[in-house]
Amino acid sequence: MSFSEFLLQNLQQFWELTGFYNATWQHFVMLGVGLFFIWLAIKKDFEPMLLVPIGFGMLIGNIPFNTEAGLEIGIYEEGSVLNILYNGVSAGWYPPLIFLGIGAMTDFSALIANPKLMLIGAAAQFGIFGAYMVALLLGFAPDQAGAIAIIGGADGPTAIFLSSKLAPNLMGAIAVSAYSYMALVPVIQPPIMRLLTTKHERVIKMKPARAVSQNEKIIFPIVGLLLTCFVVPSGIPLLGMLFFGNLLRECGVCTRLAKTASNAMTDMVTILLGMTVGASTQASEFLTAQTIGIFALGFMAFIIASTSGVLFVKLFNLFLPSSKKINPLIGNAGVSAVPMSARISNNLGLEYDPSNYLLMHAMGPNVAGVIGSAVAAGVLLGFLA
């Protein structure tokens, strides 16, 4: 073999390892989706903290390479760096850490001051089970249907946690779908809220919430954990961490831990979670007809959840005296996209009455939605795993 032939052979081998050689149209579609997410985050300011890591993760996960070369670089190849980072998603330990941060960030005062608002958070979970029924109709198996339906809970970590247990093969699509719809809450929810409420209902002014004592705030995570986890022990990983984070925040003697849990730790886990979820959408695994079905079902679940939240408030109002009526615009906040959906209630309320601030009232069902979706995930896990 001459030297030139030797060089040519090696160059040929190198060429076969490049992304250009291994690229398929599916890779370019997924790269396009990743770029679209990054564009949405930067230009449109749609949940940049989620969409930038997910979008960039999609670029990382969809760079074509020779999967048979044993390079150990792909997210699904055991021992690769991405695979090690992906363990937090596949084994389901990133979501509870995120819940710890959410607990440490969330002030449950609005909920404690007006406990009946918790029921709105429960009603909105019908989105999950409505979507479950439709998924069964479309031919998904019950465990897959449960994993897809949890998108209606509008809670990314819960969706990842449940899908990693019930349908690991669908996790990428479910996670991306859940986070995408959470980012699109400002687009999806307002038309539903306008459609289901009258002008008169939109301007209902609610009484300011009473001041909540420090003792009540400390008791809440303890009692909350015991009650909810005794009912649904399979919710322990999520609810346990949520309430633990909240106790760190409220007890007043673990300020340093609460700050770390709500800032540094949550940021780190969010980066890793977003990036690995994005990278898990490898074209070969992701671009299937099933994925399109999951996206459609997720969208429907979101609509059902928002609708049932608003309708439940209207129903609830029938039994309340006129001085204690609830503004149905806070019904959408029963989905647990914290605090996006509560912000939407507030913005829409201000649109119809500039002096009607609904944010604190909406935060009640919003955080109840977090608890409700974790309980719903626990039920699905208990029934179907």
Next chain:
Amino acid sequence: MIGLTTKTFNITRMKRNILLLLVAIAVGSLTLSAQGRRSLRINEVMVQNENDYVDDYGQRGAWIELFNSSFAPLQISSIFITDDPNEPTKYQVPLGDVRTKLHKRSHILFWADGYKTRGATHLNFKLVPGVDNWIGVYDADGITLIDSVTVPASLTADQSYARRFDGDSDGWEIRSSEEGFNPVTPAGFNHVKEGNSKAAMFAEQDEHGFGMAVIAMCVVFSALLLLSVCFYIISKIGERTASSNKAKAQAHTGEMVSTERPSHDSGEEIAAIVMALHDHLDAHDTESTILTINKVKRAYSPWSSKLYNMRQLPHK
């Protein structure tokens, strides 16, 4: 003297706390260990092995299968396996053998062939065909019985006595490779699940998901309703405690404490009163420092410029 006493008291208290903590940890670890060992089960036994499973030495012997029924790894070294209730410490599983660490829901096979020199999984006793064989597994203390079974004398060659479902206490059955029996499964699951049985059952029983939706919504509602009622009660107790504390405080001082500000006390009025008092009393702080603006000369270099520094983060 008082300082010394306080210091001694603090040290004593600290020592007591450390001691309490150590006791709690010790009790906790004991409980954990006990909980783990309790999940060990005798799962399947073969007394007369003529044509069945072969050991590492290529020989056939009676075997006892143990099963870790928990979902956590379990270290079984130092437990006792015996065929005599009067001699619970007959064979102790040795320390240091990697096979004695059972993964979650996994099995280990012990050969009751009397050849204890052949390794940790060979017992120092044999099972006897044609009679009832009692087998017991004791914890490391040699007293606590973890599990036991009496294998019936009716068992013939190549038949095993096994639990219907692994680790389940419901029932035992005779197994054989012959037709009409469930198969013998040494070091394997007695009952093999095909797919997700729960999901399959739901698919069969609740085809449209209506049952699941109703039950699950009831659970979610009850959990949050329970929480809601609980906090309603807690807030009422809080309000009562606050009002009773207030009443006590009033009784103690003998004064009426008003929580409401008089309507004429507006913010503007209070500010005006404060400014008037300030002017009247000529009250102000004395500052010891002087605020000036001086030009400071510094050698400029683009390398030290923050403007060009790469650590600057862009802001929208």
